[in-house]
Amino acid sequence: MIGLFRRLFGLLSVDHPSPSLKQSPTVVALAVSLLLIVSVPDLNVTNPVRLFVGIGMILAATAIAAYMTRHPELERWVVLVPVIDVFAVGAFRVGTGGSTSIFTGMMILPLLWIAAEKSRWHIALAAISSSMALLLPYAFGTLVLHSAGELIRGFYSPLVFAFMAAVVNELARQARVQLGAVKALAEERAETLSRTMEYAAQLEEGEARLRAADRMFRGLWSAVTEQAVIGTDETGLIDAWNPGATKMLGISRREAEGRRYVFDFHVAQELEDRARELNYPPGATVLNPGFSALVESARLGSAESREWDYVREDGTILPVSLSVTARTDEEGEIIGYLFVAHDVTKEREVARLKDEFVGLISHELRTPLSSILGYLELLRDEDDNPLSPEQLQYLGVAERNAHRLLRLVGDLLFTAQVESGKFPLDLTEVPLAGIVTAAIESAGPTAAAAGVSLVDELPEGPVVVIGDPVRLGQSCDNLISNALKFTPRGGSVSVSLTATPTEALITVRDTGLGIAASELDQLFSRFFRATTATRNAVPGVGLGLTITKAIVTAHQGRMEVESEEGVGTCFTIRLPLAPVGAGALR
Amino acid sequence: MNDRRVVIADDDPDIRGLIRISCRKAGLTVVAETADGDDALAAILRERPELAILDVSMPGMSGLQVCRHLREDDSLAEVRILLLSAAVDEHSIRAGLEAGANDYLAKPFSPRQLAVSLAEQWATLP
Numbered sequence: 243m244i245g246l247f248r249r250l251f252g253l254l255s256v257d258h259p260s261p262s263l264k265q266s267p268t269v270v271a272l273a274v275s276l277l278l279i280v281s282v283p284d285l286n287v288t289n290p291v292r293l294f295v296g297i298g299m300i301l302a303a304t305a306i307a308a309y310m311t312r313h314p315e316l317e318r319w320v321v322l323v324p325v326i327d328v329f330a331v332g333a334f335r336v337g338t339g340g341s342t343s344i345f346t347g348m349m350i351l352p353l354l355w356i357a358a359e360k361s362r363w364h365i366a367l368a369a370i371s372s373s374m375a376l377l378l379p380y381a382f383g384t385l386v387l388h389s390a391g392e393l394i395r396g397f398y399s400p401l402v403f404a405f406m407a408a409v410v411n412e413l414a415r416q417a418r419v420q421l422g423a424v425k426a427l428a429e430e431r432a433e434t435l436s437r438t439m440e441y442a443a444q445l446e447e448g449e450a451r452l453r454a455a456d457r458m459f460r461g462l463w464s465a466v467t468e469q470a471v472i473g474t475d476e477t478g479l480i481d482a483w484n485p486g487a488t489k490m491l492g493i494s495r496r497e498a499e500g501r502r503y504v505f506d507f508h509v510a511q512e513l514e515d516r517a518r519e520l521n522y523p524p525g526a527t528v529l530n531p532g533f534s535a536l537v538e539s540a541r542l543g544s545a546e547s548r549e550w551d552y553v554r555e556d557g558t559i560l561p562v563s564l565s566v567t568a569r570t571d572e573e574g575e576i577i578g579y580l581f582v583a584h585d586v587t588k589e590r591e592v593a594r595l596k597d598e599f600v601g602l603i604s605h606e607l608r609t610p611l612s613s614i615l616g617y618l619e620l621l622r623d624e625d626d627n628p629l630s631p632e633q634l635q636y637l638g639v640a641e642r643n644a645h646r647l648l649r650l651v652g653d654l655l656f657t658a659q660v661e662s663g664k665f666p667l668d669l670t671e672v673p674l675a676g677i678v679t680a681a682i683e684s685a686g687p688t689a690a691a692a693g694v695s696l697v698d699e700l701p702e703g704p705v706v707v708i709g710d711p712v713r714l715g716q717s718c719d720n721l722i723s724n725a726l727k728f729t730p731r732g733g734s735v736s737v738s739l740t741a742t743p744t745e746a747l748i749t750v751r752d753t754g755l756g757i758a759a760s761e762l763d764q765l766f767s768r769f770f771r772a773t774t775a776t777r778n779a780v781p782g783v784g785l786g787l788t789i790t791k792a793i794v795t796a797h798q799g800r801m802e803v804e805s806e807e808g809v810g811t812c813f814t815i816r817l818p819l820a821p822v823g824a825g826a827l828r
Numbered sequence: 829m830n831d832r833r834v835v836i837a838d839d840d841p842d843i844r845g846l847i848r849i850s851c852r853k854a855g856l857t858v859v860a861e862t863a864d865g866d867d868a869l870a871a872i873l874r875e876r877p878e879l880a881i882l883d884v885s886m887p888g889m890s891g892l893q894v895c896r897h898l899r900e901d902d903s904l905a906e907v908r909i910l911l912l913s914a915a916v917d918e919h920s921i922r923a924g925l926e927a928g929a930n931d932y933l934a935k936p937f938s939p940r941q942l943a944v945s946l947a948e949q950w951a952t953l954p
Contacts, residue, residue: 605885608914612936613842619938620849648936666919 261307261320268327268351272300272334275345279338286339293337299330321359325371327352332375340379341392346399349375350406357407358414365411369404376400470552470562472581473569478503478533481578490562490585492555504581505533509551509559537579540566549586561586600658607651614644653785657768660792667710667796671820674705674714674746678739681718685726693731696722699738705746706820713793714817720786721750721813727780728754728811741819748815755780756807765803766791774807790815832856832950835875837868837891838883838912843935847881847912850939854946865889869897877907879946884913884924892927899928908949912937 276297279285287293303326310316310323331349338345349372356368376399380392463471463484470490473482480502483495491498491507505513513532520538522531539546547565554560562583569578618641621629629637659665682698689696707714718737725735733753740747755774757765764770769784794801794815805811834856838844841863848858856879860871866888872880880898882891889897891911898904911929913920924932933942 605914608935609840609843612914613840613846615936616846616939617842619940620846623940 260311261323262304262311264355265304265307265323265327268300268324268348269304271348271351272297275334275338275348285344287337288339289337291337292333296330296332296334296337299326299333303327303330321356321364321367324352324355325367328356328368328371328375329378332378335376336379341388341395346376349403353403353407354410357410359411360415360418362411365404365407368407369400372403373397373400468584470581470583472498472504472583473578474504474581475578476576478505478530478536478579480504482580490554490560490583491552503530503533504579505530505536507552507554508532508536509553512551537566537568540568540579541576543568550583552583561590563589596658600655603651604655608648611644611648611651615641615648618644650783650785653783653789656789657785657792660789665792665796667713669708669710671706672709672711672714674707674739674748674817675700677711677715677718678737678748681715681722682737684719685722688723689726689735692726692729694726694729695734696726697734697736699736699740701739701741703741705739705741707746707797707817708820709797709817710793714797717790717793717815718748718750720790721748721815724782724786725750725752725754725811725813727782728752728774728778730754733810744819746817746819748817749812750814751810751812753810756809756811757803757805758807759805762803762805766801832879833859833875833877834879834881835860835862835868835871835877836881837862837865837871837886837894838881839863839886840883843883843912846937846939847942850942851881851946853939853943854950856946856950863887865891865894869894872898872904872907876904879908879910881910881912882929884911884915884920892924895924895927895929 279287303323306326307320307323310320328349331345331352334348335343335346353368353372356364356371358364376395377397466484467486467489469484470487471482471484472480472487474480479500480498481500483498487498488494493502510532513535516538517531517535520535522535534541536550545565545567547563550562550564552560552562563586564581564583567580567582568576569580571577618637622634622637622641678698678700682696685696722735722737729735729752735750735752738747738749738751740749755778757772757774761770761772765772766787767784768788770788771782771784774780775782791801794817797817799815799817802814802816803811832855834851836844836847836851836858838847844861844863848861851858859875859877862868862871864887865882868880868882868886868891869889872894880894882894884891891913895909895911898907898909908931909929910931910933911924911927912933912935913924914935921932
């Protein structure tokens with residue numbers, strides 16, 4: 243469409259016609275003139291030479307025009323063609339009767355051409371060239387002036403031609419200006435059109451992407467059937483409700499969206515308790531304080547996961563783990579919240595069963611052990627029929643193993659307590675030297691039996707921490723008994739107590755089997771046993787270090803370990819020192 | 829010493845045996861042995877002994893419940909109560925003493941030490 247318009251416009255354009263095309267009217271006029279001369283007897287040829295010069299010049303100009311048409315780079319010289327034409331017509335006029343020739347008017351055609359060229363000096367060129375073409379024959383004597391009128395005509399006609407040229411030049415100029423404007427408009431329109439098409443294509447592509455994303459989102463939204471996903475505005479009014487929420491809470495999307503508040507599905511008491519926990523003064527929040535408590539963390543910018551009870555539509559309670567996040571607009575302002583909940587009934591049941599199991603172990607294992615140990619003791623105390631030394635030795639083995647089993651039960655129970663967060667500490671001021679000495683004393687017989695020397699290094703001043711003496715003693719016992727188990731006969735275990743300005747350090751160093759560097763990370767994991775332990779058949783189940791670390795951590799302390807296989811291991815317990823004058827705790 | 833009478837309650841007959849032997853060694857007379865809390869309470873109300881040794885976790889009433897019942901009855905204020913349990917944490921011990929027990933003994937226990945401690949207690953009492 244645009245192409246066709248352009249082509250049409252090009253044909254009409256003043257600038258566009260080729261020199262040949264512009265020359266064509268003159269050629270046609272020449273042909274008509276010649277036809278008239280041949281066919282009309284009254285038309286006399288007064289000077290055949292001039293006539294042929296004129297014809298020749300027009301043909302030459304036509305040839306030049308044709309050449310220039312082929313070579314557009316010569317365009318600035320194109321005005322030469324009509325100028326030659328003007329002089330050719332002058333000659334033609336002389337050849338056909340001079341001032342009486344009827345062909346003088348033919349001069350108008352090349353003059354129009356000259357006048358229509360771009361700048362205004364062409365007006366002058368038209369005037370001068372026509373004037374010269376008319377007057378030159380007199381100067382050369384080819385024509386003889388018969389009257390003053392002929393001379394005047396030589397000036398007068400060019401004057402008329404000049405006026406005409408001026409008018410044509412102005413018209414052409416205006417036409418060119420308009421044409422330029424039209425052209426610019428057309429170009430602008432074409433550009434706008436192509437840009438619009440480009441935008442349209444981009445829009446279409448964007449829309450397709452959006453539709454795909456929308457399908458993806460809808461698919462996801464409907465696929466989540468085991469988690470309740472609920473969206474609300476900043477007041478808690480529900481505006482999004484997924485199939486999981488319907489399944490979990492028993493009401494449909496239609497019934498929930500825009501009609502219900504998210505806190506309708508919470509236990510009011512829980513929300514109030516949480517608000518109290520967060521120290522909300524009464525009436526401090528504009529919104530429902532329970533709702534504010536629910537979204538507190540999300541509002542402050544951190545996602546929060548916490549256990550709550552949901553109240554179903556039928557009034558039953560469902561324990562859930564609920565993550566709350568804020569929804570924001572483009573400026574980052576909070577416009578609502580998202581609540582993602584999953585049912586933790588099973589998790590809670592598992593935790594309950596675990597507690598029950600631990601209780602069962604504690605009771606069902608301790609009771610038979612109580613009988614075993616009690617009756618073994620009665621056997622040992624039998625006064626009427628005393629046992630033989632050999633029998634007493636067998637009895638000792640049975641007792642030792644029963645005690646080992648008892649310790650294991652205790653360790654298991656303690657590990658379970660640590661895991662469930664029920665880890666009671668009986669805090670008091672503890673002078674560590676006493677703890678370390680007691681641990682070394684109780685390990686003495688074992689060390690002697692194993693042929694390992696047990697050394698202690700104690701500081702002169704007291705080293706006091708705040709802690710549970712029983713648990714701290716248990717930590718020391720564990721480390722020393724480990725060190726003894728892993729140290730071959732002839733080796734040594736040294737236990738030292740030192741203090742930095744802020745920390746107490748209990749170090750247990752052995753010359754034992756050591757631990758592979760790659761295993762140091764897992765050392766404190768439950769039931770983990772180092773390969774040096776399994777390879778050398780060192781007894782144990784892998785709970786001692788787990789328990790020791792749990793105790794130290796509960797005292798805000800840290801545990802460190804250094805080891806080299808075949809050289810030895812060094813465990814360090816670092817505990818924060820009791821502040822001076824912390825007697826209040828006692 | 830024959831007027832020191834004891835009621836023993838534990839669902840495990842072997843543990844009851846250990847306690848019985850300890851009591852005998854301490855010179856006490858076991859007047860009733862029961863395997864659950866309800867029977868224990870009935871036996872104590874019937875026998876009105878000087879001492880009751882109660883396991884905490886028993887079928888029927890727990891040792892703690894029996895203990896609370898006894899402490900509600902002023903006429904039984906003279907009965908000493910020793911609770912016996914496998915739970916040795918602070919919380920359980922405190923709960924036992926708060927229920928009105930005079931003493932709390934953790935399983936496993938040494939029958940030798942139990943006998944000595946019972947004999948000592950009785951020797952110091954009027």
